[in-house]
Amino acid sequence: MTPGGPEAGFAADARPACGACGAVYDPAAGDPGREVPPGTPFGGLPDYWRCPGCGGPQHGFAVVTPPGDDPMEARVAALTASYRLIAERDMAGVPICNAALAVEAVGFRPHGPGWIGCVIAPWFLNAVLIPRDPASWAERRDGDKMEVALPSGAYRFTAARVGVLGTLSVIPLASAMNVFADQEDARGAAVLALDHLMREPQPAPQTEPPPASEADTAKPTLSRRSLFGGGRR
Structure with a gap:
């Protein structure tokens, strides 16, 4: 039986696309x-x-998503399939990879021109914005910077071409993946990052200022800017 045989689930008239370069077989x-x-x-x-x-x-x-199917689910599945192929073909045994981790999409939801979520891979943790229209950022080259507004503010994303999905926008959140003990640990970091990125700023509570002695000894607090300063303008 051929690799693309009936077990792949393709109908006789299906026009599947290559996940690496977008070429369509008719x-x-x-x-x-x-x-x-x-x-x-x-x-x-x-x-x-x-x-x-x-x-x-x-x-x-x-196969491209049939009408009526959930386009977000199909695009996220195509995204994870593309990275799994890269993991198997190009990244197996590479020292920067954490062998305890696998490719996984986390928390994708609609936002602006597409869907945003996080992708965990053995060699990176990124926030990723998938465009609804694969041609949305066709003029962008890999590595180009673009500003995208999120609920917590405006962030500088990096363009990354991924086959039939077109050009994605990504924010690198972690590159030293060996800091994560396992998949659950990396998943927790992805959820936390998305929570910060997608949360509306809350107004400061109106309270009486503390006495001078307390103000002088108050400890500084972490801000979202300090957590995500690398990707935000």
Whole structure:
């Protein structure tokens, strides 16, 4: 049975897209240049067939969300699939990776032009904004900076291209992933970070000023700016 066979769940007329580069396989057209005649469904591709755009494997292809399905769920699933492929193909055994961690999406919700949440990977923890329209930031190059307003303020995001999802916006939250003991530890950090990013500033309570002696000895408190100063303007 071929890698893209019926077990992958593709219908005969499905037009799956490569998760690495976005190339779409059209069964009506086939791929005559690789000896695949028109009318060949994705599940009927020969074993040797690879993505014509980047040479990626058949298992890297996924079907675009059908009308009526939850687009956020489908985009987040595509995002995690893309990073899992990178983890298996490019990052296995790399020293910066924490072997106790796996790729996981945490807390995604609608916001502005798309959906925001966190992604945990063995080599990073990022806040990620996925655009509803994959062409939204098509003119941006990897590494370009852009300012995005969140409930807690305006933050500087970095553009990152991820295949069929288009260009995402990310805030690196942690890169030294060995500080996390396990997946639960990293998940807790992701939830805490999202809570800070997505919480509206609260007005300071109106209280009487403390006596001078108490004010002089009061301990300083951490601010959101001190926690997220690296990604915020």
